Amino acid sequence: MTRLIIGAMVRAIGAYPSGWRYPGAHRDPRADAAVLRRAAQVAESARLDFLFFGDWLATGHDLEFQDPYLVARVDPLSAITYLAGVTERIGLIATANTSYADPYTLARSTASADLLSGGRAGLNLVTGSEPRAAANHGRDFHAANDARYDRAVEFEHVLRRLWDSFEDDAIVSDAAAGVFLDPSRLHATAFDGTHLSVAGPLNVVRPVQGHLPIVHAGTSPRSKLFAAQSADLALVAVSGLEQAAAIRAELRALAFESGRDDRTLKVVAPVLPIVGETREHAQSIADELSELVQIAEDWPDGPPEAFPAGRSLAHVSALVGRDLAGLSPDRAVTPQLVSGFSASGQELVEIVAERTGRSPWGERPPTLRHLVVAASVNASIIVGTAAEIATEFEAWGDAGAVDGFNVLSAVQPAQFEAFARGVVPELQRRGAFPTEYEGTTLREHLGLERPGNVHVDRQDASVGGFR
Numbered sequence: 091m092t093r094l095i096i097g098a099m100v101r102a103i104g105a106y107p108s109g110w111r112y113p114g115a116h117r118d119p120r121a122d123a124a125v126l127r128r129a130a131q132v133a134e135s136a137r138l139d140f141l142f143f144g145d146w147l148a149t150g151h152d153l154e155f156q157d158p159y160l161v162a163r164v165d166p167l168s169a170i171t172y173l174a175g176v177t178e179r180i181g182l183i184a185t186a187n188t189s190y191a192d193p194y195t196l197a198r199s200t201a202s203a204d205l206l207s208g209g210r211a212g213l214n215l216v217t218g219s220e221p222r223a224a225a226n227h228g229r230d231f232h233a234a235n236d237a238r239y240d241r242a243v244e245f246e247h248v249l250r251r252l253w254d255s256f257e258d259d260a261i262v263s264d265a266a267a268g269v270f271l272d273p274s275r276l277h278a279t280a281f282d283g284t285h286l287s288v289a290g291p292l293n294v295v296r297p298v299q300g301h302l303p304i305v306h307a308g309t310s311p312r313s314k315l316f317a318a319q320s321a322d323l324a325l326v327a328v329s330g331l332e333q334a335a336a337i338r339a340e341l342r343a344l345a346f347e348s349g350r351d352d353r354t355l356k357v358v359a360p361v362l363p364i365v366g367e368t369r370e371h372a373q374s375i376a377d378e379l380s381e382l383v384q385i386a387e388d389w390p391d392g393p394p395e396a397f398p399a400g401r402s403l404a405h406v407s408a409l410v411g412r413d414l415a416g417l418s419p420d421r422a423v424t425p426q427l428v429s430g431f432s433a434s435g436q437e438l439v440e441i442v443a444e445r446t447g448r449s450p451w452g453e454r455p456p457t458l459r460h461l462v463v464a465a466s467v468n469a470s471i472i473v474g475t476a477a478e479i480a481t482e483f484e485a486w487g488d489a490g491a492v493d494g495f496n497v498l499s500a501v502q503p504a505q506f507e508a509f510a511r512g513v514v515p516e517l518q519r520r521g522a523f524p525t526e527y528e529g530t531t532l533r534e535h536l537g538l539e540r541p542g543n544v545h546v547d548r549q550d551a552s553v554g555g556f557r
């Protein structure tokens with residue numbers, strides 16, 4: 091039986107494009123504080139390993155239709171610092187973008203978050219794919235993949251040196267002798283690289299965890315190398331179990347080749363479970379969410395300029411191999427229509443049937459809208475009862491495809507709570523997930539050791555990727 095790592099990828103207005111429109115959903119970012127607090131408390135009573143907050147360094151009208159949660163949300167480091175005060179055990183992971191962040195400032199705020207949370211903070215380092223971020227940070231352009239990763243490598247190296255500025259026992263606090271600091275245990279950062287230059291030392295004591303667990307999410311070859319060499323936790327977007335198994339094996343092999351103990355690299359996949367009391371109930375939730383997604387054809391005179399081109403009948407026509415442009419999105423997908431579809435079109439029809447229970451051969455056929463939505467909503471979705479979803483999670487774990495999951499919720503708070511109160515206890519009953527927190531730090535939740543100090547013990551400091 092594999093012990094899974096389970097965290098929640100929190101998106102306050104829901105992780106499905108139409109989640110915020112679902113009856114009873116949280117949909118006003120001005121009230122995020124209450125929703126985040128409640129999610130954190132529910133997650134902690136379910137004994138989840140961590141809450142994870144992504145980030146995006148720009149906004150615009152187009153995001154309303156693509157990923158509405160990106161339009162307006164609180165800064166992730168502020169979110170975890172706030173939640174550290176209302177929780178006691180759960181790990182708290184914030185995302186930062188190495189292409190734009192300042193390493194001294196980030197080392198300082200993350201070391202602070204770790205101290206203030208008692209060793210529960212984690213840091214997701216991304217290089218970013220949003221070109222508008224450049225103009226928001228005084229840059230002329232968003233750097234190319236290689237240049238971004240060259241900077242990310244230096245960034246991670248500098249972060250570890252900064253976090254290790256103070257040895258664990260550098261603050262002596264000897265009131266009788268009048269000695270506060272042992273200066274021999276305070277180390278300059280002295281880093282002068284191609285992209286970054288930092289003198290140090292950092293003016294915060296060493297984090298409780300030594301180094302915060304580093305998470306990385308990306309898809310390019312450089313991203314994989316970065317995860318393998320520098321991250322404790324790799325977040326990999328995958329379409330299914332086989333792909334997850336292949337990527338995990340590849341990342342672990344890369345980690346091993348880079349001279350690291352590959353067991354210290356944990357791989358988790360983002361998944362979006364849609365949980366119902368029965369399978370039909372779960373499918374009806376998925377069905378309603380599909381119906382609430384707007385597609386280009388919903389505007390008779392053409393969609394707003396910001397609307398994503400991919401969410402249209404024209405786009406799905408190319409995929410199914412049949413010209414659907416000009417048809418009503420509410421038109422039923424009949425066996426006759428499907429008979430002219432390409433193999434990928436047939437596959438799409440099967441995905442819709444699995445998610446919504448609608449089949450061209452059944453009493454309730456899907457509509458063209460269902461096809462457009464299934465083709466354009468990019469997430470690994472599992473629809474079912476708590477027991478069915480737990481079985482799927484177990485299957486991934488037992489096959490060695492992942493070390494765990496980062497769970498997205500389509501609708502806040504309802505779907506998140508259905509997961510925490512339904513799926514998690516089911517996994518606990520089966521012994522696939524612990525019922526109590528055994529350790530106190532995020533590292534302990536993830537089964538990772540505390541690293542040595544890079545200034546003192548280079549051997550030991552190779553944990554987590556210091557080179």
Ligand SMILES: Cc1cc2nc3c(=O)[nH]c(=O)nc-3n(C[C@H](O)[C@H](O)[C@H](O)COP(=O)(O)O)c2cc1C
Pocket residue numbers: 143144145146147185187215216217218219220235307308309310311312313325326327360
């Ligand atoms: C599951 C997953 C989650 C991600 N979350 C974020 C995020 O919150 N913020 C962000 O800027 N990029 C995020 N990314 C994007 C990557 O970090 C990376 O910047 C992007 O994929 C471009 O780099 P690449 O070409 O190396 O993949 C995520 C990627 C994946 C696969």
